[in-house]
Amino acid sequence: MPCPALPDGFDFTDPDLLQHHVPLPEFAELRLAEPVRWIPQTGNVAGFQDDGYWAVTRHADVRYVSTHPEIFSSYLNTAIIRFNEHIERDSIDAQRLILLNMDPPEHTRVRQIVQRGFTPRAIRALEERLRNRATAIVDRARAQEGSFDFVTFIASELPLQAIAELIGVPQDDRSKIFDWSNKMIAYDDPEFAVTAEVGQQSAAEILAYAMNMAAERKQCPAHDIVSTLVAAENEGNLNSDEFGFFVLMLAVAGNETTRNATTHGMHAFLTHPEQWELYKRERPDTAAEEIVRWATPVNAFQRTATQDTELGGKQIRKGDRVGLFYSSANRDPEVFERPDEFDVTRDPNPHLGFGGGGPHFCLGKSLAVLEINLIFNAIADALPDLRLVSDPRRLRSAWINGVKELRVSAG
Numbered sequence: 001m002p003c004p005a006l007p008d009g010f011d012f013t014d015p016d017l018l019q020h021h022v023p024l025p026e027f028a029e030l031r032l033a034e035p036v037r038w039i040p041q042t043g044n045v046a047g048f049q050d051d052g053y054w055a056v057t058r059h060a061d062v063r064y065v066s067t068h069p070e071i072f073s074s075y076l077n078t079a080i081i082r083f084n085e086h087i088e089r090d091s092i093d094a095q096r097l098i099l100l101n102m103d104p105p106e107h108t109r110v111r112q113i114v115q116r117g118f119t120p121r122a123i124r125a126l127e128e129r130l131r132n133r134a135t136a137i138v139d140r141a142r143a144q145e146g147s148f149d150f151v152t153f154i155a156s157e158l159p160l161q162a163i164a165e166l167i168g169v170p171q172d173d174r175s176k177i178f179d180w181s182n183k184m185i186a187y188d189d190p191e192f193a194v195t196a197e198v199g200q201q202s203a204a205e206i207l208a209y210a211m212n213m214a215a216e217r218k219q220c221p222a223h224d225i226v227s228t229l230v231a232a233e234n235e236g237n238l239n240s241d242e243f244g245f246f247v248l249m250l251a252v253a254g255n256e257t258t259r260n261a262t263t264h265g266m267h268a269f270l271t272h273p274e275q276w277e278l279y280k281r282e283r284p285d286t287a288a289e290e291i292v293r294w295a296t297p298v299n300a301f302q303r304t305a306t307q308d309t310e311l312g313g314k315q316i317r318k319g320d321r322v323g324l325f326y327s328s329a330n331r332d333p334e335v336f337e338r339p340d341e342f343d344v345t346r347d348p349n350p351h352l353g354f355g356g357g358g359p360h361f362c363l364g365k366s367l368a369v370l371e372i373n374l375i376f377n378a379i380a381d382a383l384p385d386l387r388l389v390s391d392p393r394r395l396r397s398a399w400i401n402g403v404k405e406l407r408v409s410a411g
Contacts, residue, residue: 006030011039012055012325013046013082013300019396022299024340027328030057036312039323046398047083047092053302053321054314059332059352061312062324065303066356072303072322074360075103081302081323082398091200097245100253100360107359113238114246115363117166117225123366126165127374133161134374138382142410147389150406154379155262158371159255166254166367167247168213168224180206181251203248210247214240250364256400257297258368261353262375263392263403264295268342270388270408275344280380287344288372293351294342296327299401301355326352327401385411 006026017023030037040052056062065072078092078101095101099110116122141153160174169177183202214230218240221227229238229246238246268291269276279287305320316322329352331339336346354362362368379386386408395402 006037009040011041011045012323013039013053013398015082015396015398018299018398018401019394021394022296022327022401024327024331027057027325027331030055031328031332035061036314036316038314044085046081047085047087048077048321049089050319050321053081053323054311054316055323055325056311057325057328058312059329059335059350062326062329062352063356065311065322065324066352066360067358069103069107069303069359071306071309073103073306074101074107074301074303076304076306076319077302077321079301079303079360080399081300081321097241098249099246099363100249104359110238110242110246111359111363113229116228118363118367120366122166122225123370126162126367127370129165130158130162130371131374131378133165134158134371134378135382137161137375138378142382144410147407147409150266150408151259151263151403152405154375155259155266155406156255158262158375159258162258162367162371163250163254166225167250168217168222168226173209176209177206177251177255181255184252206248206251207244210244211240213247214238214243253362254364254367256402258371260297260400260402261292261295261368262372263406264297264401265291265372265376266379266386266408267388267392267403267406268294270386272342275342279344279376280384283377283380284345285373286347286349287376288369289349289351290342290344290346291372291376292353292368293330293336293346293349295401296330296351296353297401298353298399299327300325300399324356326356329356383410387411 006029010026011017012023035056035058037055038052039055056065075096078095080095083092099107099114102110137154137157141148144153156178160178161171163169163177164171164174180202184199213226217227217230221231230240230243231237269279300323302324303322305316305318305322307318309316333339335350354365389407389409392403393405395404
């Protein structure tokens with residue numbers, strides 16, 4: 001079988017690449033010819049002082065790596081596949097305190113605590129309030145004269161308000177969380193003029209805000225998830241630092257991802273009008289899962305091999321970084337019929353947009369699906385004739401499949 005004809009120096013984590021498009025044709029070549037491929041990197045561009053990483057592109061292989069944390073660690077180099085060449089190793093290691101970057105058994109302990117906030121009962125308790133908020137968000141957007149930015153007026157709002165509802169952040173403070181989380185992930189995009197130092201400062205702001213909240217709830221418990229998570233540390237709850245890093249993770253995992261899934265989903269509907277008409281008519285329960293598959297807001301995470309092993313016919317050495325390319329796995333024709341078609345009735349839909357299974361499967365999946373369903377139902381009711389004004393402006397990022405702006409009009 002011939003090797004895929006990738007240009008010299010081609011790197012799936014190049015932020016200039018992802019600013020323009022997700023490299024789906026190149027992923028397709030790799031899946032067919034070399035599903036585990038060494039991607040060299042020079043000049044410490046990713047911040048890891050190594051020579052590159054293995055690109056894993058098939059659905060089955062991404063699932064295998066995800067479900068074997070004893071072989072493929074999130075802790076050793078974190079799950080972020082590319083930082084920048086100037087980052088200090090201490091700054092990378094500090095991120096090991098985030099749940100996303102832990103391995104069992106510590107990951108198991110912390111996840112068992114924080115998942116109390118994501119039980120079916122907890123999500124059901126939010127549903128009516130979030131439905132009302134979704135309606136209000138769309139009504140506000142409908143009142144705009146002329147075109148408006150879908151990201152600002154619709155996609156960004158419900159995830160922020162949901163987090164605020166979930167952990168008791170006053171709604172007036174949601175703009176702070178939005179600003180801090182944007183700065184944390186925008187270090188690759190010159191439009192935001194955000195340096196790594198500013199991103200680190202924004203992370204520190206979120207940590208301080210959350211730790212203060214935890215301290216207040218310990219003094220004066222309320223009927224909210226914060227009080228449940230931080231009360232009585234010696235009885236298996238979170239300390240203030242752990243709660244701070246949990247909120248830091250939510251700011252990205254619960255905000256940026258759902259916002260981008262919603263934006264990509266709206267763009268998909270407006271460029272596939274037959275699917276929008278079908279959705280407005282039938283409101284299929286399968287739509288949210290297909291939106292996440294199609295969008296795949298996190299293009300890639302990584303793991304680091306804890307031992308010599310074999311994957312996809314390649315010898316992986318202990319210490320090698322392994323990139324899990326969810327955008328590729330979610331277009332794998334061995335798993336999905338017509339993988340390049342947007343079909344909101346797709347069922348079954350075993351996509352990996354919430355992770356590849358295993359210990360790091362998305363904690364907030366149920367909340368994300370609820371938010372996506374609520375916002376698109378509200379849009380279909382109040383803005384059924386929404387139309388696209390211009391192409392999306394994409395985020396320059398090494399691992400987020402993000403959209404900065406999507407201009408639309410009410411019709």
